[in-house]
Amino acid sequence: MSVAHITSPVSGPCGDDDCGIRDVLDRIGDKWTVLVIVELAKGVRRFGELHRAIPGISQRMLTLTTRQLCRDGLAERTAYPTIPPQVEYRLTPMGRSLAEAIERLAGWSREHKDAIADAREHWDAAH
């Protein structure tokens, strides 16, 4: 019982009103999770397919990322005991709803990408 909650400096029980925000970011704010979700949003994918579809990710990180998605109930893993083994990942309904929310954020990014780039240039020029 009482698993060690060693690390929870900020993501505590939302001290004020940011309930949920830190939660999401602790879940998708890492380097690879969103990319995996986005790829899985396109359909069922095998381990190797994900690996190839997401350039730069290591086997290790892909394993860790998919595992956490499964743990959080955002994805499901199906292993076929064939030889060689074959494993499929797919989003759960909850995972798909998260994928939609992420897509909206991506939309924001696309809309404001240029404005941000401009702001940066402007700022960098003055500093």
Added chain:
Amino acid sequence: MSVAHITSPVSGPCGDDDCGIRDVLDRIGDKWTVLVIVELAKGVRRFGELHRAIPGISQRMLTLTTRQLCRDGLAERTAYPTIPPQVEYRLTPMGRSLAEAIERLAGWSREHKDAIADAREHWDAAH
């Protein structure tokens, strides 16, 4: 010249279709940015107010975070040369639109928080 693109394993020019997703996360995926944005979404805030409103953040990280928000055109800084000095931060229109997008994500989190917690318990029990 060809500036050294030493590190841009993923955040490159969106190799496939995830255009924008990595961009946003590179901007708000860190430990403090969203918290500052959310706090500023409530209104104008002074440096010290932000510091107190966001438990656990260090002066250093608050400085770095606000500065990046300004650089990206998401927030504005107004310094009054009084004694002691007084500095105000506020979101720009673009910053407010991002705050809204974030709030929607937070909404998702609140909606699915329990389901995720359940999924974790279930998973942890079986592993």
Added chain:
DNA sequence: CTGTATCCGCAATGATACTG
């Protein structure tokens, strides 16, 4: 093919002291 197990470096963050 789909992972595990180790080792390791670096970048992000924290802590502390100092300044205008």
Added chain:
DNA sequence: CAGTATCATTGCGGATACAG
């Protein structure tokens, strides 16, 4: 009050080798 400067720490993620 609102930073800046510096050092210490830590944990994420990369590389590599190995396994079922």
